[in-house]
Amino acid sequence: MTTAFDRRSLIRGAALAPLVAALPAGAGRGARAQSGQTIRIGVMNDQSGLYRDITGPGSTVCVRQAVQEFAGQRGIAVEVMEADHQNKPDVGSTIVRQWIDRDGVDVIVDVPTSSVALAVAGICREKNKIFLCSGAATSDLTGAQCSPNTVHWTYDTWMLARSTGGAMVRAGGDTWFFITADYAFGHALERDTANFVRQAGGRVLGQVRTPFPGTTDFSSFLLQAQASRAKVIGLANAGGDTINCIKQAGEFGLTRRGVKLAGLLVFISDVHALGLQTAQGVVLTETFYWDLNDRTRAFTRRVLPNMPGGLRPGMAQAGCYSAVLHYLKTVADMGVAQAKADGAATVARMKAMPTDDDAFGPGSIRADGRKLHPAYLFEVKKPEESSGPWDYYKLLQTVPPEEAFRPLAEGGCALVRS
Amino acid sequence: MDEIFGIPAPLLFGQLLLGLINGAFYAMLSLGLAVIFGLLNIVNLAHGALFMMGAFVAWMLLNYAGLGYWWAMLLSPVIVGLFGMALEKLFISRLYKLDHLYGLLLTFGLALVIEGVFRNYYGSSGLPYRIPDQLQGAWDLGFMFMPVYRGWVVIAALIFCLTTWLVIEKTRLGAYLRAATENAPLVQAFGVNVPRMVTLTYGGGVALAALAGVLAAPIYSVNPQMGTNLIIVVFAVVVIGGMGSILGAVLTGFTLGVVEGLTKVFWPEASATVIFVIMAIVLLARPAGLFGRA
Structure with a gap:
């Protein structure tokens, strides 16, 4: 065997490596994909980067939980696949197109990273499939870029901005400086929060x-930010x-000098990573907390044995459970064949049916695809206030569903006007 | 207070200092890379993963063995260095006669495996690591609030870089190393065990990465992808400085840290890109790098 041959094949291998990495798990089952009456659910999120713990394998665990609880009883055949979009819109689009065209996937679930989610929403609309978005934040998914095929489940930038932003301004924080992640999500969150700050009489200094x-x-x-004197x-x-921002703000003594940090999107796994010593006092908004009530605790007990690394489920992961459960209820109501045939019709039926599950309680889905449930304003406990592992939040305020999310008329969604 | 290019002077001084601190990490990592490339001709893409391991070992020492920061500074480089030597003996040593590309692919694969293993057991959000008590607090420099720990990072990095440079340029061991780079068979003919020296050099380069990891643990969150974010930048630093040039790697590391720091003030969106723009320009004008020999 000559080394020249080896080398050439290795180089070819290297050139193919990124493509292989982008292939979804469960690819190559094309032959039997179109056949049968199996509902195929594709969970796509960040499995390897900075959003892994807030979505990632934990989201798949929650989806499987919903499937086990509902589809098992009703005899609906369900297959769950998962893939890593690496937070890249191009990678995510490729996976979703393959899933739909080749593997016969009916529903795409989760998809954190707003830029990827917007791309996925476009594809699902084009192919008349369903997008149950839990991990992504941008309120454009139910606003300017709303779609009859999208349901935006867990939270959005408008809700976070209003709840956390509004609370901070009320507490006297009337001058703001934003540190913004430079992509769709960060821009949307900054824009929505800045609007609330200005409406409440505050100023954005930079x-x-x-x-x-x-x-x-x-x-x-x-x-x-400090130099702006916000x-x-x-x-x-x-x-x-x-x-990293919260940690380094502590290191540079910003918080000790009275500057308040508004974590506009903080998940419980972030608080866990920071430790209460560093994270104490941070005000944040979530729509799910494992220790909120008996139902959330019951849900957490069921999924916890399967959660990766002993993480408590966060709101994005719980949202995957809740969204898939409601979808399966709709499928049972419509019949599998009809649900598979027309994504938009299935979403329309999902909107017509009230939602109810252990993670989010009773709720509903609005015409623009926005799922409605209460939002909770929390403050991170001091180390001495915490009574056990993962006992992290104090409930400051419960915002009712109709106030928590952007009013239907203000979103600019074409589905509402028509 | 005066303004420079529309930016208040205190802010600018602060950014220069912060750039220097980030430059310290670039310098320490690119130093290890330069040493490894200089002697082994291996483009060590696993360097970022080993940097991450250094931070994780520090965390493990604290949480499983109760050994604090100063012990970690000593033990983590030793442990990760030994791990590196095992990697060299088992895998990398088989590739010396082949093209650079093989080493690059192998170490890239190793990096993915190492990161994957840590991600599997520790997740992606990271783990907290406290700043040691002796280095808590901050100095008020007037123009900025300077955490003691960050000052320590710059000083420590300078000491380690200087020591490495002295060892390689001024000692007999360093002379052997440099000679082996030029002509390994000849050095071996003089009775020097070159393969062992190569293994030790790789271990030394890796230990430097682990040391940088320990320094980084209290500042950044200790997470599996902390090396991935740095390694590409560090490669650019090495390329700009000149592959294999030790002094070049150190000087370029600090300089580019400062350049990046200033970009964060004038055009924040470009701060992740500026180093690569510089790299492109340098490669066009001086393909061997600023300090490299063509």
């Missing part, structure tokens, strides 16, 4: 856009970015 992904040192940006630094980012 903002800085940080490259995403790939920024690890935020001290320069924090220093710029009372509140709004962190329009998520996951590892938020963790």
